[in-house]
Amino acid sequence: MRASFVACILPMLALTVLVPQTVRAANDTPAGDAAAGGRIARERCTGCHTVDAVGPGTDVAPPFSRIAKERGQDRKWLRTWLGNAHPQMPDMNLSALEVENIIAYLDSLPGR
Numbered sequence: 001m002r003a004s005f006v007a008c009i010l011p012m013l014a015l016t017v018l019v020p021q022t023v024r025a026a027n028d029t030p031a032g033d034a035a036a037g038g039r040i041a042r043e044r045c046t047g048c049h050t051v052d053a054v055g056p057g058t059d060v061a062p063p064f065s066r067i068a069k070e071r072g073q074d075r076k077w078l079r080t081w082l083g084n085a086h087p088q089m090p091d092m093n094l095s096a097l098e099v100e101n102i103i104a105y106l107d108s109l110p111g112r
Contacts, residue, residue, distance in 0.1 A: 032097070037105025040098055048089075060088055068106040078103050 041051040041064060048061035062070075071078055082099045085091030094102070 032100035032102070032104030032107075034101070034104040034108040037098075037101035037103065038108075040094075040102055041105055044092060064106060065109055068109040072106050072109075075103055078106070 038052070041049070045051055045064070048058055049067075050063035050065075052064075067078075071081075079099055081089075082092070082094055082102060083096075
C-alpha cells in the first residue's frame with residue numbers, strides 16, 4: 001500500500017516543482033509584476049501622467065504617486081478604471097495581466 005501511495009504522490013510532487021505556477025490573488029487573477037508594470041507605465045502612460053518623475057502630468061491626469069496613495073488599496077476600483085475606456089482616459093487596451101502589473105507597480109511606490 002505504501003509503495004502505491006508513493007507512486008501516486010511522487011508524480012504530483014514533481015509536477016508542482018517542475019511546472020511553473022502562476023501566483024494568484026484572492027480573486028483568482030494573476031498577481032502582478034511591479035517591474036513589468038513600471039515599464040508599461042513609462043511606455044504608455046507618460047503622455048498624461050507623471051511616472052517616476054517622467055512625463056508632463058496634467059491637471060486631468062494625476063501622477064502615479066498620488067494614484068498609489070489615494071487609490072492603491074482599492075484594487076477593484078483600479079482594475080475597473082484601468083480596464084475600461086473613460087472620457088478622461090483613452091482606451092489603453094490593457095490585458096488583465098497588464099492591469100495587474102500596473103497595480104503591482106502602484107503597490108511598489110514609496111509611501112504605500
